Amino acid sequence: MAATRRPTALAAAVATAAALGATFALPAIAADGPSPKAAAAAPSVIYQLESGTFDWGLKESFRAMIDRFGGTATLADGATRNEDGSYKFPLDKGEYALGTHAVTSSFKGSVHYEAHGGALDIKLSDVKVLTVGKSGRITVDVTTKSPGKDAVVTDDLAMADLDLTDVEASNGVDGMKFASIPVTFTKEGAAVFGPPYExxxxxxxxxxxxxPLATTPTEQPTGKPTEQPTGKPTEQPTGEPTGQPTGQPTGQPSTNPTPSGSETAEPTSGPVVDGTLDWGVKASFRSYVVGPIAHGKVETSGGAATATDGYRFSKATGHLDADKNTLNAAFKGKVRFLGHETNGEYVLDLSLSNLKVDIEGASGKLLADVSAKDRGTGKVAERTGLALADLKVPAGALAAKDGIVNLKDIPATLTEAGSQAFEGMYKKGDELDALNVAVSLDEDARLPGGSTGGSGSTGSTGGSTTTGGTVGGSTTGGSVGGSGALASTGSDVPAGALIAASGIVVAAGAGVVIAARRRRNATA
Known part of the structure; x- marks a missing residue:
């Protein structure tokens, strides 16, 4: 527990007022709370909660990452681990205020994450939940520590939002159960764990x-329920009738495929004389590498360079066969991701080079030479021509226009072999960044970006470029991608800002809790 704690420590709830009202035979309320008239008519009755639990695992992929890096998740103060890896926090105290339909409670237990030789040190404790109508919020005390620095404690940080819109309560021997409540990160909660989370x-x-306790107050409100229908049909016409023509006749046969940007494209075959591949691998991975967890950097060399939303690989060679509707193209360049530095060595060390696209019809593969360090043993494995991703290509996209085949925003999903290259951080089928591929069949053709087909593409042709990196929470280095300095998203959030944000979370419930307690004390 932190030494300094705000007086609203119990301003959190563990159930929706509507669901509790049904269980206690109380009047239902609208999603935004009871009307002033109903609140004034309701008696000052407090229902105590006898027992309860809160089951939550934060995020499965984060727990898996801690395990992969050889870290620990230590449970204490009453918290236990469920079979699925999530955590069970037992009820500490709780109460339900009839007049305001507010439920307040707190839970025992803590979970302490440690990894990367102390570079990651996060402890979550004093879990509470605030719900109003069909929405809610989880608050926790957060303790973070960086190597060589004092621990930073933030009380009642707004960690996540709850959505109980489609959650129905069930009753059993353990009480009311609200199962599988959807949860999303708040801005403050995501900032605790770094840029991979938003x-x-x-x-x-x-x-x-x-x-609830077996004995409950018998006094009930004397007024009639004040709930009024709060919803109105929201469906409205969203546009013009869809059966009307949306364009003018072009006079061209509609049976010929004409991919976007290739109205004059004609079947062409021949060798690829140049080209570029723009790809960012995966935006969340880039942010993770240079963020406050990995504290790493990204290096490009051998013909690769940073580009808009990722990296550009250049100097393509290969062949296009219009009759078979196939394209094979290889690109120069290497991108290397480094993170989790310990004693001058990087635990995370992944390189991708010699990227190739192999397309046949509407499908294809993205291949690469992969060098990856095993984070457990430290050994480096080299794999050549590894199929990283599956590609989905629009029909007719391989038709050349003015000597150029230009493929834009080609969807890419991770293969099983690709998942292994990332040591299971991402699963087969996970979406990767889309690809932009431009290849030239004519030495005099001009590639997107300004270069001619035979003179070498834009982008670095040698040397090494390093981007990103954070040091002690401050961002250094350049951006990953041209349009935004992704490294800057990895800076630590000041404790003062987090405390101020969490104050907003509990402010709404503070008056409810204090008022309920004053009424209870006066009655006593």
Whole structure:
């Protein structure tokens, strides 16, 4: 527990007022709370909670990452681990205020994550939940520590939002159970774990179980329920009738495929004389490498360079066969991801080079030479021509226009072999960054970006470029991608800012809790 704690420590709830109202035979309320008239008419009655649990695992992929890096997740103060790897926090105390339909409670237990030789040190404790109507929020005390620095403690940080819109409570011997509540990161919660995680990102669902005392107050409200229908049909016409023509006749037969940007494209075959491949691998991975967890950097060399939203690989060679509708193209360049430095050595060391696209019809593969260090043993494995991703190519996309085949925003998904290259950080079928491929069949043709087909593509042709990196929470180095300095998203959030943000979270419930307690004390 932190030494300094705000007086609103119990301003959090463990169930929706609507669901609790049904269980206690109380009047239902609208999603935004009871009307002033209903609140004034309701008696000052407090229902105590006898027992309960809160089951939540934060995020499965984060737990898996801790395991892969040889880290630990230490449970204490009453928290236990479920079979699926999530955590169970037992109820500490809780109560339900009839007049305001507010439920307040807190849970025992803590989980302490440590990895990367102390570079990652995060402890979560004093879990609470605030719910109003069909929405809610999880708050926790967060303790973070960086090597060589004092621990930073933030009380009641707004970690995540709950959505109980489609959650129905069930009753059993353990009380009311709200299973599989959808949970998403808040901005403040995502900032605790770094750039791979973003505001609004779905994380592990939560299950809440609460049980009231066997004896409950008999006093009930005398007024009639004030709930009024709050919803109106929202479906409105969203556009013009879809059965109307959206364009003018072009006079061209509609049976010929004409991919975007290739209206005059004609079947062409021949050797590839030059070309570029623009690819960012995976945006969240780039952010992870240079963020506050890995504290790493990205290096490009051998014909690769940083480009808009990723990296550009250049000097393509290969062959296009229009009759077979195939394209094979290889690109020069190497990108190397380094992270988790310990005593001058990087635990994370992954290189991709000699990228190739192998397309046949509407499908294809992205291949690369992969060098990856095993994070457990430290040994480096070299694999040549590894199929990293599956590609989905639009029909007719391989038709050349003015000597250029230009493939834009080609979807890519990770293969099983690609998942192994990332040591299981991402799973087969996970979406990667889309590819942009431009290859030239004519030495005089001009590639996108300004270079001619036979003179070498734009981008670095040698040397090494390093981007990203964070030192002690401050960002150094350049950007990963041309349009935004992704490294800057990895800076630590000041404790003062997090405390201020969490104050907003509990402010709404503070008055409810204090008022309920004052009424209870006056009655006593």
């Amino acid at each position: 505001e609004g990102e779905p994380i592990d669902p939560a299950t809440l179980t609460v049980k």
